[in-house]
Amino acid sequence: MEPTVTTRTLPWKPPPAVDVEALPVGRWWDAVRAAPIVGERALKALGDETGAVIQDMYGTLYWLVAVGSIERNWQLRGVRLLTELADESTYLGVPPVSWTTGPKSHWRVPLGPNRYLTHPWRLREALAEADRAEYGPMPEGRQLCYRCQLPTDEPIPVDVEARTNGVGQIIYACPTHAPLYPTGQQPRILTSAPASEPEGRR
Numbered sequence: 001m002e003p004t005v006t007t008r009t010l011p012w013k014p015p016p017a018v019d020v021e022a023l024p025v026g027r028w029w030d031a032v033r034a035a036p037i038v039g040e041r042a043l044k045a046l047g048d049e050t051g052a053v054i055q056d057m058y059g060t061l062y063w064l065v066a067v068g069s070i071e072r073n074w075q076l077r078g079v080r081l082l083t084e085l086a087d088e089s090t091y092l093g094v095p096p097v098s099w100t101t102g103p104k105s106h107w108r109v110p111l112g113p114n115r116y117l118t119h120p121w122r123l124r125e126a127l128a129e130a131d132r133a134e135y136g137p138m139p140e141g142r143q144l145c146y147r148c149q150l151p152t153d154e155p156i157p158v159d160v161e162a163r164t165n166g167v168g169q170i171i172y173a174c175p176t177h178a179p180l181y182p183t184g185q186q187p188r189i190l191t192s193a194p195a196s197e198p199e200g201r202r
């Protein structure tokens with residue numbers, strides 16, 4: 001039996017709501033969004049040092065950090081800083097405090113009396129390590145995504161195309177399309193492809 005969280009003791013709690021509510025970033029916190037593959041690894045690496053974490057229905061993880069504590073995007077693949085911009089507002093879907101299990105959006109690491117914001121340096125360290133481990137070295141410069149054919153600043157090598165001259169050409173994908181790349185003989189069946197990234201919408 002888990003004791004009921006006395007919400008009075010929480011350092012912060014979302015406004016009372018019965019469903020996921022879009023709250024503006026930059027007011028109580030900024031957020032760092034990480035694709036599932038790097039987010040999961042970083043979460044493990046952080047261990048007890050993690051603050052509260054939201055997980056959306058696609059498995060994307062969101063850490064809350066102090067407003068203004070991160071000056072710019074970290075240039076890590078699949079990782080985005082969600083912060084207030086001068087010309088537009090960004091919203092994050094925040095589930096009620098009591099939602100602590102999936103598959104819907106929930107608090108993967110629940111808010112607690114001593115669990116709320118995550119230290120940005122530790123978070124960056126964990127995400128950078130996860131980026132290296134999952135995606136390998138960052139290639140120089142931008143690359144075209146095999147699927148959307150757009151240049152991406154966060155190229156993820158997904159395959160090596162065999163060439164007749166024996167020199168392989170590396171195939172890259174953007175963070176959105178990397179999980180969709182067909183690998184091996186069995187195409188991966190993805191029923192919840194994060195095509196539109198609704199949680200980070202602007």
Ligand SMILES: [Zn+2]
Nearest residue numbers: 145148174177
């Ligand atoms: Zn793409």
